[in-house]
Amino acid sequence: MSDLLSLARDFLERMANPVYGFADNQEYSLRFAQLLLREGFEGSLRREIETVSDKEALTSNGWLWIMRWATSRKIEIPEDILVALFEEWSSVAGRCAIVQHATDLATIRPTRELPRLEEFPNRFLARIMKSVTETDREDVMDERRSVERPARSAESLLVVFLQVGTPVTLAAASALLRHQWRGHDALFEYLRALASTLDSETRSVWSDRLRVDLPRE
Amino acid sequence: MVGAGIIRAVENAIEPFDTSQLARIVSRAGGAYAIKFVKSRWAESYLTPSQLKISDTPALTWGTATYVTPLIFPLSSALYGRIGLVTDFDAAGWRVFDATVPSARTAYIRWAQAQPIFSDLVLTVHSTQTNHFLRNKFREDFNIDCVLFSPDQEADLHTDRATHIWMAVTDWRTPGKIDANMSNRLGRARFTVLLDEEFVIEENGLPIRLAERQIEKATERIMMRSCLQITAARTDPALPGRVIQHYLAGGYLHLFIEP
Numbered sequence: 001m002s003d004l005l006s007l008a009r010d011f012l013e014r015m016a017n018p019v020y021g022f023a024d025n026q027e028y029s030l031r032f033a034q035l036l037l038r039e040g041f042e043g044s045l046r047r048e049i050e051t052v053s054d055k056e057a058l059t060s061n062g063w064l065w066i067m068r069w070a071t072s073r074k075i076e077i078p079e080d081i082l083v084a085l086f087e088e089w090s091s092v093a094g095r096c097a098i099v100q101h102a103t104d105l106a107t108i109r110p111t112r113e114l115p116r117l118e119e120f121p122n123r124f125l126a127r128i129m130k131s132v133t134e135t136d137r138e139d140v141m142d143e144r145r146s147v148e149r150p151a152r153s154a155e156s157l158l159v160v161f162l163q164v165g166t167p168v169t170l171a172a173a174s175a176l177l178r179h180q181w182r183g184h185d186a187l188f189e190y191l192r193a194l195a196s197t198l199d200s201e202t203r204s205v206w207s208d209r210l211r212v213d214l215p216r217e
Numbered sequence: 218m219v220g221a222g223i224i225r226a227v228e229n230a231i232e233p234f235d236t237s238q239l240a241r242i243v244s245r246a247g248g249a250y251a252i253k254f255v256k257s258r259w260a261e262s263y264l265t266p267s268q269l270k271i272s273d274t275p276a277l278t279w280g281t282a283t284y285v286t287p288l289i290f291p292l293s294s295a296l297y298g299r300i301g302l303v304t305d306f307d308a309a310g311w312r313v314f315d316a317t318v319p320s321a322r323t324a325y326i327r328w329a330q331a332q333p334i335f336s337d338l339v340l341t342v343h344s345t346q347t348n349h350f351l352r353n354k355f356r357e358d359f360n361i362d363c364v365l366f367s368p369d370q371e372a373d374l375h376t377d378r379a380t381h382i383w384m385a386v387t388d389w390r391t392p393g394k395i396d397a398n399m400s401n402r403l404g405r406a407r408f409t410v411l412l413d414e415e416f417v418i419e420e421n422g423l424p425i426r427l428a429e430r431q432i433e434k435a436t437e438r439i440m441m442r443s444c445l446q447i448t449a450a451r452t453d454p455a456l457p458g459r460v461i462q463h464y465l466a467g468g469y470l471h472l473f474i475e476p
Contacts, residue, residue: 201220
């Protein structure tokens with residue numbers, strides 16, 4: 001574990017975890033802002049973030065704060081850390097923050113044909129999609145479980161892509177929906193259920209952006 | 218990813234500064250000034266004009282922003298500290314979302330309900346982070362520079378939730394991306410007000426709705442009161458005698474910092 005991040009771990013936790021209350025969060029946030037103004041501190045923090053290899057270096061609240069801060073400073077957190085955190089966290093908002101960080105500068109060339117999952121141009125998004133749709137680690141003896149578990153993971157991934165809502169994540173959502181795998185039908189069913197809670201105009205927007213058919217009324 | 222009807226409803230709730238309630242408030246106050254109360258330890262940091270810190274913890278009413286009070290309500294946010302930092306600001310061109318108006322709040326709720334993450338908000342334990350995410354996204358998607366809202370918490374006798382208005386001001390790091398560092402828009406804050414009062418704002422980490430005055434509620438019940446300037450008191454050999462005198466008479470002695 002890196003020296004500076006291990007020292008900062010508890011500090012960032014006090015600053016970012018709402019359990020400590022608004023007053024505590026504010027106090028630590030102001031103190032951290034002062035630290036950042038000290039000569040050399042920001043540079044050291046940047047170097048440690050760019051080379052960190054252990055996701056336990058920070059708490060989840062600390063990572064969330066660092067992710068937003070790093071994005072604002074164009075500092076890249078190593079992809080392996082982002083993938084490990086994405087697989088660990090259940091909070092959709094937290095996972096959105098990871099995808100936002102990982103795709104902050106990513107663009108996608110508009111084409112007539114949307115990219116397929118197997119050849120998706122953004123490596124991070126391709127990795128997390130493959131991780132969800134690969135079923136070889138599932139218990140093949142239990143047919144129902146082998147469909148339901150990956151489908152549920154794919155549902156959460158789909159919501160993250162839709163919620164981030166940038167051209168590259170919407171292209172990823174479309175690739176995920178079109179990918180032929182054992183959870184394909186269940187994922188489409190989930191999308192229809194999700195869309196059924198929306199007003200018809202919003203449902204239309206979803207249909208158009210994802211290039212899928214959803215009931216208009 | 219929302220329909221045109223929702224976008225229209227939100228846009229209708231956003232006004233340019235010139236025609237907004239904020240412009241009327243600023244005019245009544247005699248200028249565009251805001252105040253933020255902080256803990257005493259920050260007094261020295263703001264002896265000269267400095268930037269306010271943008272608040273970016275998850276449990277905030279409107280997400281990552283600088284939370285201040287228009288100076289027309291000078292003591293409204295006194296529950297957050299004894300030191301009042303005052304700054305001017307230039308709101309020309311701002312897009313103001315007035316959440317004190319019921320139709321604006323309804324527009325936000327319609328927008329939130331149409332978000333893919335909405336079920337996570339209502340069906341999981343992650344609601345604090347999800348709300349924070351949604352509030353930031355809303356302000357980013359609609360380029361909202363300032364949200365006006367009614368206070369969530371009151372300081373006894375200092376805040377009136379029914380009439381007071383607070384501000385959450387956005388700083389942009391790039392167009393459409395909220396900054397979370399130091400505020401440029403509220404960047405000339407100076408220690409201007411010193412208040413002789415303390416409030417307890419949380420109970421076991423949960424915000425208190427009405428924060429009681431900790432000092433004045435006691436002092437107003439004591440009949441014998443007097444005050445002494447602190448610099449004189451420190452070297453006054455008669456000070457112990459005066460304290461004893463107040464103790465025996467059931468009074469209190471207020472040692473104050475002379476302006």
